[in-house]
Amino acid sequence: MDLEQIEKAHVYIKPLDYYVLGSVYPPLKAMQPIAPDEMYAGASDDLSLYVHIPFCDQYCSFCHFAKVINPSEDRVERYLRAMYLELEMLSQRLGGARRVRTIYFGGGTASYLTAAQVRELFARIHRHFDVAPDAEITYELHPNLVRRPDCDERLESMLANGVNRWVFGVQSMDNRELAKLNRGHTDQDVLDLLAALRERGQENVSLDLIFGIPYQTLESWHQTLTKLVAAGTPKFNIFPLMFKSGDPITYHYLKEPEIFPDASDRILMHFICDHVLLDEAGYRYGPVFYYSKKNGIASQQQAGKFENIDNLNLLGIGVSAFGYLGGTHYYNVCEIEDYVRKCEARESPVWVGWALSEEDKIRRNAIMSIRASGISRPVMKERFGIDPFEYFADDIAILKELALVEEQGDALVLTRLGALHADGVGTRFVGKNVLELFEQKNAELLLEGSHARKDLMERYDYSPLRRRVLDFTKDLREKAQSRKHLPVAPPLVTSKV
Numbered sequence: 001m002d003l004e005q006i007e008k009a010h011v012y013i014k015p016l017d018y019y020v021l022g023s024v025y026p027p028l029k030a031m032q033p034i035a036p037d038e039m040y041a042g043a044s045d046d047l048s049l050y051v052h053i054p055f056c057d058q059y060c061s062f063c064h065f066a067k068v069i070n071p072s073e074d075r076v077e078r079y080l081r082a083m084y085l086e087l088e089m090l091s092q093r094l095g096g097a098r099r100v101r102t103i104y105f106g107g108g109t110a111s112y113l114t115a116a117q118v119r120e121l122f123a124r125i126h127r128h129f130d131v132a133p134d135a136e137i138t139y140e141l142h143p144n145l146v147r148r149p150d151c152d153e154r155l156e157s158m159l160a161n162g163v164n165r166w167v168f169g170v171q172s173m174d175n176r177e178l179a180k181l182n183r184g185h186t187d188q189d190v191l192d193l194l195a196a197l198r199e200r201g202q203e204n205v206s207l208d209l210i211f212g213i214p215y216q217t218l219e220s221w222h223q224t225l226t227k228l229v230a231a232g233t234p235k236f237n238i239f240p241l242m243f244k245s246g247d248p249i250t251y252h253y254l255k256e257p258e259i260f261p262d263a264s265d266r267i268l269m270h271f272i273c274d275h276v277l278l279d280e281a282g283y284r285y286g287p288v289f290y291y292s293k294k295n296g297i298a299s300q301q302q303a304g305k306f307e308n309i310d311n312l313n314l315l316g317i318g319v320s321a322f323g324y325l326g327g328t329h330y331y332n333v334c335e336i337e338d339y340v341r342k343c344e345a346r347e348s349p350v351w352v353g354w355a356l357s358e359e360d361k362i363r364r365n366a367i368m369s370i371r372a373s374g375i376s377r378p379v380m381k382e383r384f385g386i387d388p389f390e391y392f393a394d395d396i397a398i399l400k401e402l403a404l405v406e407e408q409g410d411a412l413v414l415t416r417l418g419a420l421h422a423d424g425v426g427t428r429f430v431g432k433n434v435l436e437l438f439e440q441k442n443a444e445l446l447l448e449g450s451h452a453r454k455d456l457m458e459r460y461d462y463s464p465l466r467r468r469v470l471d472f473t474k475d476l477r478e479k480a481q482s483r484k485h486l487p488v489a490p491p492l493v494t495s496k497v
């Protein structure tokens with residue numbers, strides 16, 4: 001791998017700058033205030049729902065998502081009531097109960113809810129939406145669920161409401177690594193939760209893992225993978241560790257970089273993962289970073305997000321939820337109090353959005369499909385009337401020269417080498433308009449100096465674009481060096497379970 005050339009082509013993304021170029025294109029930082037009414041007119045007939053539950057038992061050191069740790073019962077109930085108001089407002093705006101094909105309950109910790117709260121949440125969804133009888137319903141579980149006295153009751157409440165797909169954050173099967181991440185569970189909890197689902201006939205399970213974490217070695221990573229393959233895991237979602245400037249783990253990194261795998265080990269870890277799962281254990285890539293057993297059940301939610309979002313729009317419900325409706329991406333407000341107040345006042349909690357132009361849609365399609373089944377000539381021709389090989393000719397030539405992409409029939413696909421740099425490859429298809437808006441926003445933030453870290457767009461933007469410009473980590477490093485102890489980081493609350 002000629003990393004120097006890959007870096008020169010702005011495709012290699014260094015660890016501290018790394019982020020997945022995910023489904024939100026253009027990313028949050030380019031978005032603008034948007035009148036909610038603009039969004040609803042073109043919504044597709046069938047919908048996917050994403051429901052965000054922002055509560056957790058502990059503060060995992062790598063996590064920058066919107067959440068509250070160990071909230072009071074009142075706070076949870078008030079949040080749920082706000083979401084019910086949002087469901088009602090959405091259904092009214094959409095002119096009645098639309099058909100729902102997939103639902104995803106994520107977090108935070110979706111399994112933080114009691115059985116009674118789960119039942120009520122489903123009842124409210126059914127009141128305002130027409131959930132298809134064969135809908136794919138995914139529920140995120142935290143492995144500490146198995147240690148709750150009411151674990152069985154919670155699982156039964158989900159099953160009784162049609163949950164048929166499960167995702168849980170595992171991150172590692174090494175207890176020292178898990179403790180350093182402040183995960184609040186052990187490797188045994190993961191195996192027990194897998195067994196609890198299997199006892200109930202539930203085989204559609206995806207496990208999240210992270211490589212690049214403190215204390216992890218090539219060997220311990222290999223063991224994490226092989227233990228979970230041996231446990232019969234049908235699917236994995238595997239990501240390299242991503243840093244945001246306010247995360248405890250970023251302070252850990254600046255203080256003790258030597259306990260983290262270095263840049264080349266991170267690449268090797270991705271390679272090990274491909275080797276163990278794709279070559280040895282009979283998995284295939286869904287999109288890059290999502291692995292599933294070759295004969296396993298495909299995820300409709302994944303397919304919708306990566307290949308079919310114009311026909312299956314996504315409604316994001318809850319604080320910080322992301323959605324795509326009638327050609328417009330949007331984010332709900334990211335602060336919980338703000339979200340609750342808006343819903344209680346019967347106001348839309350939509351914060352910012354972006355109505356995609358035809359060019360944005362072409363670029364979005366290229367970014368998403370290159371990491372899935374490839375950029376397809378016939379699909380692009382049919383949807384947008386263009387030949388992608390001509391449209392992106394210059395970028396494709398550079399990527400081919402680096403052996404990161406290749407033509408397979410009528411599609412441009414990532415090579416195995418390209419898969420190791422899928423996000424960097426994707427950034428080559430980002431539009432100038434988006435990059436310019438990022439630069440403009442970054443210029444404003446630079447004037448703010450270190451206060452810019454508190455800017456909500458900076459805080460909640462999850463993309464690799466132009467992260468280096470602000471170089472907050474330099475600022476943090478200086479602070480870390482000028483103090484004996486770690487600078488004040490958000491408190492690490494140990495699990496109450």
Ligand SMILES: C[S@@+](CC[C@H](N)C(=O)[O-])C[C@H]1O[C@@H](n2cnc3c(N)ncnc32)[C@H](O)[C@@H]1O
Nearest residue numbers: 062107108109142168169208209239240241242
């Ligand atoms: C939105 S999080 C919610 C997961 C769930 N709350 C849990 O912890 O079990 C989904 C997954 O994203 C991944 N993730 C979150 N933060 C990450 C980070 N900083 N770097 C890499 N992966 C991350 C983790 O694998 C995590 O399980």
Ligand code: SF4
Nearest residue numbers: 056059060063107108
């Ligand atoms: S359980 Fe941990 S990783 Fe999951 S949302 Fe909560 S703090 Fe983040």
